[in-house]
Amino acid sequence: MGMPAGKNVVHVIEGGKPPPRLALDGICVNFDGVPAVQDLTLDVGAGELVCLLGPSGCGKSTTLRVAAGVERQTSGRVFVDGSVVSDERVHAPPEARSVGLMFQDFALFPHLTVAENVGFGLRKGVGAAERAATVTDYLRRVGLSGYERKYPHQLSGGEQQRVALARALAPRPRVMLMDEPFSGLDNRLRDEVRDESLSILKEEGAGVLLVTHDPDEAMRMSDRIALMREGRIVQVGAAYHIYNYPKDRAAAAFFSDLNVIHGVVNDRQTDTPFGLFLTPGLVDGADVEIIVRPQHLKVTADKGQAPALSPDDGIAARGRVVRARFVGAQSLIEVAMDHDGQVLRATVPHAWLPEAGAPVWLSMRRDRCFVFPCAQQSRVATPYAAAAE
Template sequence: MSAAQAAANDTAPRLALEAVSRAFDGTAAVREVSLTVEAGEVVCLLGPSGCGKSTSLRIAAGVERQDAGRVLIDGQPVSDDRGHAPPEGRSVGLMFQDYALFPHLTVAENVAFGLRGRRARDRQAVVADYLLRVGLKGYGEKYPHQLSGGEQQRVALARALAPRPRVMLMDEPFSGLDTRLRDEVREETLSILKREGTAVLMVTHEPDEAMRMADRIALMREGRIVQVGAPYHVYNYPVDRKAAAFFSDLNIIHGVVRDRQTDTPFGLFLTPKMRDQADVEIIARPQHIKIVEDAGEGGTRPLVTPADGMPAHGRVLRARFTGAQSLIEVTMDHDGSVLKVTVPYAWLPEPGTPVWLSLRRDRCFLFPCVNQRVVETPWAAE
């Protein structure tokens, strides 16, 4: 390797997909996907089933070959129109949801599987080290069927990490675990990967998992990456309504722009960037609507801050306690629409209870209606 190549490698992303595309039987599964992962970074490919995220991961691994585009590791192509390196030639670790442990091999033999070609003493030392790291010291002579699901997942992690891969590729690795165990193993895995400084590309369809695990989230839809950013940014600045809806329930208030403002049950919203007479949707998450119980049949309107705007009146349709919060559905007097509100405590008002609602304007999103052919560019409603 030349000095120039070495210098380029030092500054290049650990993993890069460049305009990668793949089709099956004429149907596009991945469309011009470009993404980078730095050393020590966790990037989550997030999206619904069938959006192309697992195919993208398989292309990065070398299990699948793209029809167009390139895959690079440390700045060096490992798959392009001139050549294609197999998984074992890419220094990548693979973890899947079924763990893929060899049932006839002991835990130690499973972990050592990727260390073939090394001296026996070296293999034993590496296996012991990684079993210690994943909290399985003394488990080397056991077989996979003697382990719990969480322990099997840790063995799979140790096996993937033992060869010291530069890139770890993970496809729904925690989906087979129950909720409490999943949280525990996920946090342990993240801690180990961060200490190793490994570049991690992980596929998941669960927004909560991506928010917990990722340094950056790449949101996929219909084979394309539609938004990339830190979890906070993707959640709070969604590129369109579908992106916002992937992370939580939404309340959608329809309106029509007139003279650069839109009338709603919560008062006028400034919409200066929308054309006049455009149909628009003002989007609010349930936790960003405040609720005040009405003291008496449409009585005195509650005082609100300027950021909350005008309150709107409605009646409780139903209320449910979900454990961490209460979900209240309210039928609005203005137009009969139903808005969802969450409160961080147990509160179960009777159906028909009159309430006032106010809206956090600084937490609303404004988009053209989905049936309009307008470029969707969000901004906080003012």
């Protein structure tokens, strides 16, 4: 791999389990003294796809460049298959790391044919027959058999993306690094190409680190999501866990719209128009936020009295419809609450468009709500599903 003899190996195989394909250990990156990535630790196993998810400017692409060897970290270590490829002494270049790279602009060579683009990354010692067979095989796998003599400008966006994938996979890298590779495709084509790419990547057994700012893409593709904010990883987990057990309000908000109901703790509970919420571990007088997603608000037409609810649904609160819109697979209903005028947003999985001003009742399941202190991020504790008193 072009590294000095006696290279360090940090991940000891225990119980027959191999080390991760990629491991980032305590990575810090500073630009002119300004931290871009701070103490980032993350690993990616063989055949695993990990999404590095976060808003623009949070350090995702910088982290990917460090893993690729394009950027050198200020401190920390990078491992591929348990071997150091970058630390304070060693810094292997990208071509010596067995990594494949895919970017959002595909970066195909316009003057080379499809076959020449796919074969570009193969090592120089590969014979012509082996090179041609490899190119043919990977074009077949991405559904582009017969495209060998075409040029990039003759291809659609989806076809160019498939060529870029074949080119990245042809050298059989142990790690695949992908930076927003599907963002240039229209929505319908994007879903198709993502699913096809995911299937091929899983077959290859490489460890895949995918950078995206799209939570839907992260949940659709990943085995695990690493949520980044301001240069740090704030939460790591499977899509189900990170969606249903967000670490804080900002983590919850990254995946969907939120309704936020404010309250004050009194004797380890918070009283709201929707009933009591347990708030253990918070002192009396503390301000709290009760978080509920629009799809977890239940809307019931007002028929003259409050609807009968189960204990899990707490108490219904009355309001009036501000606006209702049909948005495809669901309807979005905005309701101004009688008790304080706050507008809450609810979605229902069918077409229902009550008129503006119509009275309705809203309720929420306690196991679909989260309670967080109204404080700075540093004071936010691990959330829990709020329970009814």
